Amino acid sequence: xxxxxxxxxxxxxxxxxxxxxxxxxxxxxxxxxxxxxxxxxxxxxxxxxxxxxxxxxxxxxxxxxxxxxxxxxxxxxxxxxxxxxxxxxxxxxxxxxxxxx
Numbered sequence: 001x002x003x004x005x006x007x008x009x010x011x012x013x014x015x016x017x018x019x020x021x022x023x024x025x026x027x028x029x030x031x032x033x034x035x036x037x038x039x040x041x042x043x044x045x046x047x048x049x050x051x052x053x054x055x056x057x058x059x060x061x062x063x064x065x066x067x068x069x070x071x072x073x074x075x076x077x078x079x080x081x082x083x084x085x086x087x088x089x090x091x092x093x094x095x096x097x098x099x100x101x
Contacts, residue, residue: 003041003049008056015062025065031057 001010011034019027035057041050073081 003053006053008060011057011060024063028062028065031062
């Protein structure tokens with residue numbers, strides 16, 4: 001299928017397939033990539049089919065995935081990460097010193 005054959009119904013149909021099984025984030029990601037490619041075709045290539053596709057896509061609305069629930073680290077997790085980071089740094093310093101000798 002050529003770019004100039006893509007219309008709003010085609011995009012809506014494919015989007016419905018992409019978001020099947022509740023994968024709204026996947027559908028959103030693909031639509032974003034298509035918008036980016038069409039934008040490249042407009043600005044860099046000055047392609048008529050990309051200009052048309054970009055206009056179509058700008059007028060369409062697709063669902064946006066809901067934000068994930070933010071989960072903070074506990075104090076114990078923070079301390080464990082810090083201890084591991086210090087251990088890694090010290091082991092690297094020991095290796096450097098042993099190589100230099």
